[in-house]
Amino acid sequence: MTDHIVSSYDVELDTLRSKIAEMGGIAEKMLGDATMALVRRDAALAQAVIAVDERLDALQHDVEERAVLTIAKRQPMAVDLREIVSAIRVAGDIERVGDLAKNTAKRVVAISNEMQPQKIVGGVQHMSDLVQAQLKDVLDAYAQKDTARALDVWQRDDRIDALYTSIFRELLTYMMEDPRNISFCTHLLFLAKNIERIGDHTTNVAETIHYLVTGKPLAAERPKSDESSFTTVPVAGQQ
Amino acid sequence: MTTMPNIELAKATAAEAADEAVTKVVARDVNVYYGDKHALHDVSIDIPEKAVTAFIGPSGCGKSTFLRCINRMNDTIPICRVSGRIEIDGSDIYDRGLDPVQLRAKVGMVFQKPNPFPKSIYENVAYGPRIHGLTSSKADLDEVVTMSLKRAGLYEEVKDRLTSPGTGLSGGQQQRLCIARAIAVNPEVILMDEPCSALDPIATAKIEELIDELRENYTIVIVTHSMQQAARVSQRTAFFHLGKLVEEGSTEQIFTAPQDKRTQDYITGRFG
Numbered sequence: 439m440t441d442h443i444v445s446s447y448d449v450e451l452d453t454l455r456s457k458i459a460e461m462g463g464i465a466e467k468m469l470g471d472a473t474m475a476l477v478r479r480d481a482a483l484a485q486a487v488i489a490v491d492e493r494l495d496a497l498q499h500d501v502e503e504r505a506v507l508t509i510a511k512r513q514p515m516a517v518d519l520r521e522i523v524s525a526i527r528v529a530g531d532i533e534r535v536g537d538l539a540k541n542t543a544k545r546v547v548a549i550s551n552e553m554q555p556q557k558i559v560g561g562v563q564h565m566s567d568l569v570q571a572q573l574k575d576v577l578d579a580y581a582q583k584d585t586a587r588a589l590d591v592w593q594r595d596d597r598i599d600a601l602y603t604s605i606f607r608e609l610l611t612y613m614m615e616d617p618r619n620i621s622f623c624t625h626l627l628f629l630a631k632n633i634e635r636i637g638d639h640t641t642n643v644a645e646t647i648h649y650l651v652t653g654k655p656l657a658a659e660r661p662k663s664d665e666s667s668f669t670t671v672p673v674a675g676q677q
Numbered sequence: 678m679t680t681m682p683n684i685e686l687a688k689a690t691a692a693e694a695a696d697e698a699v700t701k702v703v704a705r706d707v708n709v710y711y712g713d714k715h716a717l718h719d720v721s722i723d724i725p726e727k728a729v730t731a732f733i734g735p736s737g738c739g740k741s742t743f744l745r746c747i748n749r750m751n752d753t754i755p756i757c758r759v760s761g762r763i764e765i766d767g768s769d770i771y772d773r774g775l776d777p778v779q780l781r782a783k784v785g786m787v788f789q790k791p792n793p794f795p796k797s798i799y800e801n802v803a804y805g806p807r808i809h810g811l812t813s814s815k816a817d818l819d820e821v822v823t824m825s826l827k828r829a830g831l832y833e834e835v836k837d838r839l840t841s842p843g844t845g846l847s848g849g850q851q852q853r854l855c856i857a858r859a860i861a862v863n864p865e866v867i868l869m870d871e872p873c874s875a876l877d878p879i880a881t882a883k884i885e886e887l888i889d890e891l892r893e894n895y896t897i898v899i900v901t902h903s904m905q906q907a908a909r910v911s912q913r914t915a916f917f918h919l920g921k922l923v924e925e926g927s928t929e930q931i932f933t934a935p936q937d938k939r940t941q942d943y944i945t946g947r948f949g
Contacts, residue, residue: 439947440942440947441947442945442946442947443946443947443948444946447946512946513904513905514945515904515908515932515933515944515945516932516933516934516935516940516941516944516945517941517945518945519932519933520933520934652934653933653934654934
């Protein structure tokens with residue numbers, strides 16, 4: 439893309455991009471650290487994740503203010519308008535990713551002293567690895583305006599949904615086996631749900647990238663495999 | 678019953694609206710030469726009835742030249758030669774049997790700089806209907822003047838001083854007087870060549886509001902250097918560059934997702 443006649447306009451757009459890149463880096467690290475804190479039962483690391491969320495919130499406000507000011511000053515058109523609208527949207531999604539990572543970290547703190555079956559923690563860790571890969575890919579796709587890569591992330595999310603459904607079922611089984619597992623499993627269930635929702639935000643970003651590059655919304659229905667909403671526990675004596 | 682997703686419904690409605698639009702002005706392969714200079718190259722466009730079409734493009738791109746072809750204003754320039762075909766309601770406006778004066782009554786024009794006659798407000802508006810013999814009595818003429826001033830959104834501001842000179846009005850009022858003068862002869866098409874470029878933002882807003890009201894009854898073509906104005910007032914936008922019509926489409930599409938790189942570069946301020 440050629441430069442604007444007014445060079446300060448390019449500087450404003452570049453600043454927006456770099457702020458979003460910084461936000462993305464923080465959010466990725468928050469999710470990675472929250473997961474590591476879960477696996478290692480590291481409450482201190484979880485606390486650090488909680489603390490860093492403030493920085494992400496401040497950056498989101500900064501992006502929004504800059505975007506609004508650029509709209510007021512430049513009255514952007516076409517690809518510039520899409521770029522600024524996309525920056526506002528993506529900043530919102532990344533901020534939510536940060537909130538969900540923070541919430542995950544809070545639950546890690548809550549369950550850090552409880553007995554944890556490693557097998558089930560391993561399932562959540564695996565799901566988090568997939569979500570972290572999604573997050574990285576979609577942020578790279580955003581930086582490079584790569585619709586093909588964004589579309590790949592968008593289509594891949596159903597694997598995370600499917601994994602979440604299996605974790606949900608597994609946790610139900612643990613809880614049914616021994617009521618002493620309920621507290622831990624409930625926290626882990628919410629924790630897994632937080633991570634699954636981060637995956638949903640990566641698909642939002644993917645949709646935004648498609649709009650940014652093509653000017654059109656992603657029309658098709660995204661494949662979904664989260665069946666936990668329909669999963670129930672069979673009551674004893676009933677089929 | 679199956680429900681159609683909203684986006685599909687919106688598309689279908691837009692498509693229906695496009696089908697219903699009646700073409701008022703058709704231009705095919707229009708070329709304009711000023712002496713040896715080839716100013717406009719093979720311009721073909723359909724201009725819909727009762728809608729606002731905006732022409733945008735850098736200075737010297739040919740948009741005003743093309744606008745002036747639609748009411749044969751270029752006839753007044755001796756070295757100017759126009760080829761190709763322009764039809765209004767299916768009739769060739771360059772037909773030798775056609776009187777350009779009658780054409781210009783049908784196709785009114787509003788210029789960049791307000792240019793009221795050095796006459797009273799009343800006479801400015803009454804002049805056209807009088808020379809075209811559109812009214813049969815003083816009462817008729819009074820009514821045409823009042824209606825035209827009302828339609829131009831000026832009547833309330835000038836009703837007590839119709840005999841005052843038109844040149845004594847503010848810039849924005851003068852421009853609305855020129856619009857009243859243009860619509861007094863009952864035109865079907867109104868051409869506007871940068872009608873707000875000499876006006877302050879409030880007078881500009883009033884003219885834009887007026888354009889929005891006028892499109893219910895008239896086909897409007899506006900040349901503007903303000904992209905925001907084109908985006909606000911028009912339904913169709915055409916981008917001209919170096920004497921060529923580069924891209925034409927719905928205003929929404931041109932300003933959010935233009936197809937041609939030159940259009941994109943121009944509207945986003947990237948032209949070197």
